Structure formats: structure tokens, C-alpha cells
Amino acid sequence: MPENDRLDGCLDEINLDFVEREATPRLLMKLSIQLHLSGLSLSNTVSFLEIFGVDRVRSTVHNWVHKADLQPESGRSPNHVAVDETVIQLDDEHYWLYAAVDPDSNDLLHTSLEPTRNNMIADQFFAELREKHEIDEAIILIDGAHSLHRACRKHGLDFRYERHGNRNSVERVFREVKRRTTCFSSCFSNAEAETADEWLRSFAFAWNQLI
The missing domain is CATH 3.30.420.10 (Ribonuclease H-like superfamily/Ribonuclease H)
Incomplete structure (x- = not known):
């Protein structure tokens, strides 16, 4: 599977139902969560958001990650x-x-x-x-x-x-x-x-x- 397809699928699986009145566009929130979990520090993730004119602190990104409540899917049958x-x-x-x-x-x-x-x-x-x-x-x-x-x-x-x-x-x-x-x-x-x-x-x- 091409890497961009895997990334798109990952973003689709990030649930933002916890968001009530967040001013940050949802796509940028999902990208921030994914980038941090994939290896980007909280500081660099905040810098990524600044490119799009979004000013957030590290604790905000940290809270997005935890509130999204992500975990590996169940139901595998490994050998x-x-x-x-x-x-x-x-x-x-x-x-x-x-x-x-x-x-x-x-x-x-x-x-x-x-x-x-x-x-x-x-x-x-x-x-x-x-x-x-x-x-x-x-x-x-x-x-x-x-x-x-x-x-x-x-x-x-x-x-x-x-x-x-x-x-x-x-x-x-x-x-x-x-x-x-x-x-x-x-x-x-x-x-x-x-x-x-x-x-x-x-x-x-x-x-x-x-x-």
C-alpha cells in the first residue's frame, strides 16, 4: 500500500468527537496528532501549526493526542x-x-x-x-x-x-x-x-x- 494511502487511512481513524469548540481546523488537528505520534516533538508540532497561522502551545497538542484515545485495532490472528x-x-x-x-x-x-x-x-x-x-x-x-x-x-x-x-x-x-x-x-x-x-x-x- 502506498505510504500516502496509509497516512490517509490513519487520519480517517483519528476520532475528534471530543472536540466541542476548538478553533483549529480538524484536518490540522489530525495531522498534528499523527505527526507527533510518528516522531515529531511537541515543540516541532507546534511550529508546524504556526506555518498555517495557528498558534497553540505544547500542552494543547498533548491533550489532543490523549483525548483522541487511539489504540491498536483488535481481532488479529497472527501465526x-x-x-x-x-x-x-x-x-x-x-x-x-x-x-x-x-x-x-x-x-x-x-x-x-x-x-x-x-x-x-x-x-x-x-x-x-x-x-x-x-x-x-x-x-x-x-x-x-x-x-x-x-x-x-x-x-x-x-x-x-x-x-x-x-x-x-x-x-x-x-x-x-x-x-x-x-x-x-x-x-x-x-x-x-x-x-x-x-x-x-x-x-x-x-x-x-x-x-
Whole structure:
């Protein structure tokens, strides 16, 4: 699919029903949301709006992104699912980002930001993943994390230990998330965990549209 078709489709899926009396043209709002989620900082997104004579502050764009409530579509039936966990920093605190990726398409299937990692959280992540997608026949690709192995067994999922190969897809996602949070720390600076979790789901939506 041509990239401009994918972008058009992405813009169509951004719902602005939350808008009541916003003076900014809706197309520019959608473009701003998409550009920020695709890699543009809040400051540069504001500068983009200024080209069209629209004067907005970073917090306004930030609020558009969160109020749009974007997240990856459900109902996928992947043949393989790469699952992993990594540390994400919110100010001075560390959280664990759980992510599931379809390595055949590199699409993000599900994310969850948690204050720690343990068997119960891993179990809950797979329960949510199974609710969103048809993965009972898929092969789950995981590393040596005991909690992920245990959760797969509990849910009766076929899993395989793999450190490289198809698991590189989830590592690629983690690298991009960490690049974004390093370059654009305003995303997670002074942010509540719930806000960061919402941003990550919105990021997953944009990632799936543009990869």
C-alpha cells in the first residue's frame, strides 16, 4: 500500500468527537496528532501549526493526542507473537513495559505499562492479549523470563524460547520507544503512569499505520 494511502487511512481513524469548540481546523488537528505520534516533538508540532497561522502551545497538542484515545485495532490472528518486557523511566521511577508484536507484519498487538514485573502481571498481560486477538493457535516467541514462560503454560499457549530471529521485531519497537522518550522527554516528564500508558497505546496505533 502506498505510504500516502496509509497516512490517509490513519487520519480517517483519528476520532475528534471530543472536540466541542476548538478553533483549529480538524484536518490540522489530525495531522498534528499523527505527526507527533510518528516522531515529531511537541515543540516541532507546534511550529508546524504556526506555518498555517495557528498558534497553540505544547500542552494543547498533548491533550489532543490523549483525548483522541487511539489504540491498536483488535481481532488479529497472527501465526507468531513476539512478547517481551523492558524498563521505561518516568521521571525518577522505573516501570515495566510489556509488549506483544506480530513479527510477520511488525505490528504492535498490545502494550501494558506496569509498576513492576511478576507472575501475576505476566498472566494478566496474556489474558488481555487473548481477549484482543486470536492467539491460541499462534507460537509465542519469548526470551528467558520465567514469568512469561509460566504465563504461557497457564494459558495453554505454544511458546518457543528465542533470543534473536523473529524476536527482533519487538526489540525494534522497544528501541523506538526508548529513542522517543530520550529525545522527547516531555512525553513522560512529570507524567502519571496512566498518562504514559495511554501515550504508548496511541504510539502503537501510529506505529501500525506507518511501518
